[in-house]
Amino acid sequence: MFASHKDTHQDVVTIAALGGSVEEAVAAGVKELTEKNGHHDNLHFTSFEVVSVQGTIDSPGPAAGGGVGKYQVVLRAFGSHVHHST
Numbered sequence: 001m002f003a004s005h006k007d008t009h010q011d012v013v014t015i016a017a018l019g020g021s022v023e024e025a026v027a028a029g030v031k032e033l034t035e036k037n038g039h040h041d042n043l044h045f046t047s048f049e050v051v052s053v054q055g056t057i058d059s060p061g062p063a064a065g066g067g068v069g070k071y072q073v074v075l076r077a078f079g080s081h082v083h084h085s086t
Contacts, residue, residue, distance in 0.1 A: 011043055011081045014051070018070050022053055025073040033077050045079035 017029030026048075033045055051074040059066030 029075040043079045048077040
């Protein structure tokens, strides 16, 4: 059975994801959204935007200096959702 236009609507999902770089964090977020894990199985995502980039500082002590521990991105993903009529 084919869905009519009235059975399809747009969805926006916002998630946060971590990675060793901004690119890794974005890839982890997209992977989480598109994996078949029961959370978003009925959505077909078409695009995303990075809403914010944050991170942690890996600092061993005040005199030792530090670096970036992890990056966190907040993604807003856009997709469509089809309601199946009975």
